Amino acid sequence: MQMFFQAAVSGILMGGVYALIGIGLTLIFGVMQVINFAHGDLVMVGMYAAWLLFSHFHVDPFVSILLTGPLLFLLGALLQRGFIQRVLGEAQENQILLTIGLGLLLSNTAMLIFTSDYQLLTTSYSSQAFSVAGVSMSVPLFFAFIVTMLVAFALYVFLMKTDTGAAIRATAQDREAAQLMGINVSRMSVLAFGLGAALAGIAGALIAPTYYIFPQVGHAFTLKSFVIVVLGGMGSVVGASIGGVLIGVVESLAALYLASGLKEAVVFALFLLLLLFRPSGLLGRART
C-alpha cells in the first residue's frame, strides 16, 4: 500500500509539470486553432534559460522563473507576430509544417550554441527528498508542483475574472463573433501564444533541477503535451490540468504494477480507448 501511495504521489508531482505544459498548448489551440508543434522546444528554451541563469549568475531556478516566464512570453509573442499570424486561417498542413519548422529551428539553434552535450542543473537540493508518512517526496519536484498550482490558479483567475481574460475566452469561443464585439482578436492571439510559451518555459525551468537538458529534449514533451491536450479536450484549460496529472499518475502506477518499460504503452492504450469512447476528450466540446 505504501508503494501505491509512493507511486501515486510521484505521479501527481510529475503530472503537475506535464499539466503546465499541456495548459500552454491547449490555450494556444483554443484561441488560434493552431497546434503548436514547437511547444516542447519552448520547454527546452525554458530549461536552457534556467540553466544559464543558474550556472552563470547563480540564480535559483525557482527564482529565475520570474525572468524565464516573461522572456518566453516575449519569444512566444514574437513568434506569433512574425510567423504564426501569417498562417492563421490557412490550411492546417501549412500551420503544422510551420510550427514543426520553428521547433527544428529552436532545437538546432540550441545545438549550435550549447552543443548536444547533456547539461545538468545541480542545485544543493537536486537529489534531496523528505518523507511524509513513509512516502518520500523529491524536494525540487514538490516545489515545482506548488509553483505549478500557483501558476495554474493565477491563470484561471486571469481568464475568469479579468476583462482581458474574458476577451481571450471570447476569441477562443468564436473568433469572428468576438471581432464583431470589438475585441482585438489579433492582439488576443499574441497574448495567448505569449502566455502559452511562458507556461512552457516556466515548466521547463521547474523541471530543470530534476531532469537533464539537451537540445532535443523538447520532442518527448511535445508528444506528451499533445496527448494531454487531446485527453483533456482540446482547448480546455481545466481538461489539460486533469489530463496532465492523470498521465503522470498512470505512468507511475503502470511502472509499479506492470513494468516500467510498458508505461508509455499503457498511456497510449488508455488514450486510444478514450478517443474511441469520448472522441472530444474528457472536458472537450464536440467538434466537427
Added chain:
Amino acid sequence: MHRYLLYVFLWVTAACGGSQKSEAPADAPKADEKAGPIKIGFINSITGPEAPIGENLTNGALLAVEDLKAAGVTVELVKQDDLGKPQVAMSAMEQLVTGDQVTAILGPYTSANSNAVAKLAQQYKVPQLIPVASKDEITRQGHTYVFRLNAVSTQYARSLIDAALSFGAPKSIAFIYESADFGTSVSTAGKLYAKEKGLAVVADETYQKGAPDYRSTLSKIKAANPDLVFMVSYVADAILIMRQSREVGLSPQAFLGGGAGYETAQFESEKDISTNVFSVTQWTPGMDWPGAAEFAQRYQAKFGKKPTYHAACTYASLMLLGETANKVHGDREKLRDALASQSWKGIVGDVKFENYDGFTQQNRHEMAVIQYQNGVGTVVYPAERAKAKAVYPFPGWK
C-alpha cells in the same frame, strides 16, 4: 479530430526517419603515390541523443588519423552520422560501401546500430571493426567480415558480479536497465551469471530511456530489499537514477553500474550521488597498458577533457585498421584475412580476433572494475591491478 492524430503520426515518423548526413573527410585526400589514401568509413552518432558519447569516438578517431599520418599512413576517414538510429546507420553503410567505396568500416557506436550494420557488412563483404558496441549477439552470428575490439556485454556483468562476490557475500540482486539493446543484453547476461553464482534475482525492471521519473520503479526495487542493485543506463539517465535512488532511500550493499552512463566524467563529477558506486570499464589509464597514460595526456591536452573508453577503443581500433589496411593496399578481401590472423599491441592491451565460446572474431578484452572514491574512478578489481581497496558494503546515503 483524426486529422490531428494523423499529423502527429506524420510528425513522429518525420522526426524518426529524418536523416542528416554530415560528410567531412578529416583530411583532404592527397594525390598519393599509387593508390591514394586508404578510405575508411566511420559511422558514428554525431548528432541526436547519443551524440555526447559519440563525440568521444570522433575525438579518438581524429587522434588516430594524426598518429597514422605521422607513421606514414594516410587515412581518409569518411564520416557518416547515424543519429543514434539503426535505419539511418544502415543507409549510411550503403552510401559508404557503394558510393564512397571505402576499404573498411569503423563503428557504429551503439549496439543496435552495430548489429544492423554488421548484417550489411557481411552482405557486401566489407570488413567492419566495432570499437565499443557490446551486445553479445553481434559477434555470435558467424559473420566472417565483422570484428570486435571491445569486450562483450556478458563480460560487463561477469566482471561486476565477480567483483561484488570477492568483496562480500551478497545473496540477492535486482536489475534496472534501459530497454534497448545495450541494457537488455548486459542485464540478460547478468541475470544468467547471477543465477550461476547462486544469487537470487529479486527484481527485474526495464525503463525507457529519457523518462524523467523512475521513482516508482526504484521504490518497487527498494521493497524487494536486494543486496546488489545492478543498473545499465546511458549518460543522463544514470545520474537521474542515482539521484532518485537517493530520494527514495534505496541503499543496497552495492550499486553496480554496468558501464556506459556510470563511467562518464559527468557521472564522476556528481560526487553527491556517484560516491561508492561501482562501474566497469573497457579502458582506463589506471590499467597500466603500454601507451595508455601517454594517450590520456595527449587527449586531455588536445580536447580539454579526459578520454573515455570509447575514445581509447576507437583510437586503438582505427590504428590497427589503418595500419593493416595500408599493408594490404586497401584490398577488402586481404584486409579481412589479415584482421582474422594477425595480432596487435596498443593502448587497450593485446588485441587478437579469436573464435571462442560461440563468438567469432572477437577480441578477448580485459575489463576493469572501478569505484568512485572521493570523486575519482579508482580501479578496485581485478585484485592484481587494484589501486585501492573497495568500500563495501555501501555505507548508506548522507
